[in-house]
Amino acid sequence: MIIHTSRAIFRPITPDDYTRLYNIENDPLSTSTWRYKTGMPPPEEYESALWRQTDAIWVVEGRESHQIIGYLQLHDVDLRAQHGWFSLYSRAESRGSGFVMEGLMAFCEAVFNEWPLRWIYAHSLEQNVHSFESGIRRGDAVRLGILQDRMVIDGVLSDVHVIGISRESWMSSKLRERFNRLRISRKSLEN
Amino acid sequence: MQRNETSDVTWRLSTPSDIQFAYQVAVANDPRWWRACKNGLSPRTVIEVAQSFAAGVVISNEARDLGIAVLSETGAAATGMLDVWSLQDSEAIESVSDIIPEILGAAFSASNIRALYFERFENDVDLLGYSRPWWKLQIEYPDFAMIQGKYENRTCWVMTRSDFEIHSSSITDSVA
Numbered sequence: 001m002i003i004h005t006s007r008a009i010f011r012p013i014t015p016d017d018y019t020r021l022y023n024i025e026n027d028p029l030s031t032s033t034w035r036y037k038t039g040m041p042p043p044e045e046y047e048s049a050l051w052r053q054t055d056a057i058w059v060v061e062g063r064e065s066h067q068i069i070g071y072l073q074l075h076d077v078d079l080r081a082q083h084g085w086f087s088l089y090s091r092a093e094s095r096g097s098g099f100v101m102e103g104l105m106a107f108c109e110a111v112f113n114e115w116p117l118r119w120i121y122a123h124s125l126e127q128n129v130h131s132f133e134s135g136i137r138r139g140d141a142v143r144l145g146i147l148q149d150r151m152v153i154d155g156v157l158s159d160v161h162v163i164g165i166s167r168e169s170w171m172s173s174k175l176r177e178r179f180n181r182l183r184i185s186r187k188s189l190e191n
Numbered sequence: 192m193q194r195n196e197t198s199d200v201t202w203r204l205s206t207p208s209d210i211q212f213a214y215q216v217a218v219a220n221d222p223r224w225w226r227a228c229k230n231g232l233s234p235r236t237v238i239e240v241a242q243s244f245a246a247g248v249v250i251s252n253e254a255r256d257l258g259i260a261v262l263s264e265t266g267a268a269a270t271g272m273l274d275v276w277s278l279q280d281s282e283a284i285e286s287v288s289d290i291i292p293e294i295l296g297a298a299f300s301a302s303n304i305r306a307l308y309f310e311r312f313e314n315d316v317d318l319l320g321y322s323r324p325w326w327k328l329q330i331e332y333p334d335f336a337m338i339q340g341k342y343e344n345r346t347c348w349v350m351t352r353s354d355f356e357i358h359s360s361s362i363t364d365s366v367a
Contacts, residue, residue: 080222080229081336118334145330145347149306152268162330 001110004184006063008099010106013057013071015047020068021059022046024091055084058110060103070100072107074115083119084111101131105179112167119166125151126159140173141165200286202294205247205259212249212256213241216276222338223315224276225345226263229336245271246302248294250287258287258318260294262307270306273298275318288320295322296359299352306351312336312343325358326350 003010013021026040041049050057056074061067070090077084086107090100111120121144124132135141144164149157170176205213217227217237227240241247247261258277265271273295277287298304309319309326312335317323326348335345 078229080231081225083335119332121332144332145328147308147329147347148349149351150268150270164332 001114003106003109004063005102005106005182006184008063008069008102008106009061010058010103010110011061013059017059017068018047018050019043021050021071024068024070025089027092056111056115058103058107060099060106062099069094069097070103072100072103074107074111074120077115077117079116082117083121084115084117086111086120086122088122101135102179105175108165108170109176109179112170117167119164121165122163124161124163125153126161127153129161129163132161132163135165135175136163138173138175140169140175142169199252200250200257200290201252202248202250202260202290205249205261209247209249209256209259210238210241213247213259213261214238216259216278217241219279220276222336223312224274225310225312225336226272226274246298248297250277250290250294252282252286257283260287260291262298262304264308265304269303270308271298271302271304273307273309275309277316277318279316284316284318288318291318291320292322292359295350295355299355304352306349309348309350310345311348312338312345314338314343322350322355322358325354327354 002012022040022043040046054073054075055077057071059071060069062069068091070088072086072088075085075087088100088104088107090097094100108120111117122132132141132143136143142164144162147160147162150160151158213227214234214237217224217240218232221228221232227237230236230240241261244261244263245265247259249256250258250260258275260273260275262271262273275287275291277283295307298307308329319326327350328346329349330347332345332347334342336343
């Protein structure tokens with residue numbers, strides 16, 4: 001599924017994106033709190049590292065700039081239980097801009113329309129969980145619990161929050177209604 | 192080989208030859224032993240999961256093997272995920288739950304693990320014995336998976352090394 005909004009394009013990743021993704025992920029500010037805790041893999045191993053335990057990846061691209069702003073991953077899908085896990089990454093200079101959270105709405109739309117999943121979950125470090133707080137306050141996401149002192153980040157113990165989004169709540173949410181009103185239809189793109 | 196005893200129930204470190212028993216336990220507990228069973232019960236799939244465990248013990252009495260306890264997801268954070276499973280008869284369930292607190296003590300004393308996690312479905316048989324109240328709830332996944340036609344919640348519990356030391360020493364003190 002490809003989703004266009006007024007400022008972003010949410011689309012499946014292609015191999016042409018790997019170099020740009022590698023460059024934005026190779027950010028010293030976030031290396032220790034992102035998936036490559038032991039350091040970035042060398043470029044020749046990046047593709048297999050990126051796709052490890054991963055079922056789908058979408059990139060968020062600026063509509064005007066065509067810059068990749070971040071990406072969202074669906075991973076560890078468990079079809080027997082009908083749930084999966086997600087992670088999202090934003091390039092350093094776009095954090096706080098809302099682009100990747102807009103991408104998360106598109107991600108929910110794609111996943112809950114095209115995968116037979118009832119729940120998607122994310123692990124969020126204490127340092128990053130503020131990104132989910134407004135969604136939790138609105139009831140679009142649920143904090144399922146906190147794994148206290150679960151990780152060691154730069155030698156310091158850090159909590160890991162487990163965030164859940166259910167198909168049921170996404171499909172009936174006002175946020176989804178608003179998001180879909182703001183989407184740009186295929187017809188208007190062709191005109 | 193390390194070995195220990197509580198009455199006639201004993202435990203020992205598992206060896207590759209215990210894989211068949213692990214498979215037998217997985218089949219007996221499908222799908223509740225989610226880590227082992229979620230991808231189906233083909234022997235190869237279950238055995239691959241069993242081979243990925245960092246450590247394991249087999250619990251037995253003089254007549255037979257009764258259950259297992261395994262540790263996985265150990266890593267740089269010095270934590271581990273504990274799975275405890277038994278065959279489904281009452282002798283196996285009681286024997287395994289009686290000896291688990293002792294195995295927890297061995298796990299903490301033989302490793303640098305600072306916290307153990309344990310996950311269970313709401314209607315799983317309780318195999319943690321008298322250590323059950325020592326575990327703290329951390330996560331609850333509503334309607335996690337369907338078991339016998341009904342969705343069950345799944346919870347994740349933690350016991351830190353210091354929690355274990357406090358509780359187990361209070362047991363020792365009360366016995367003394």
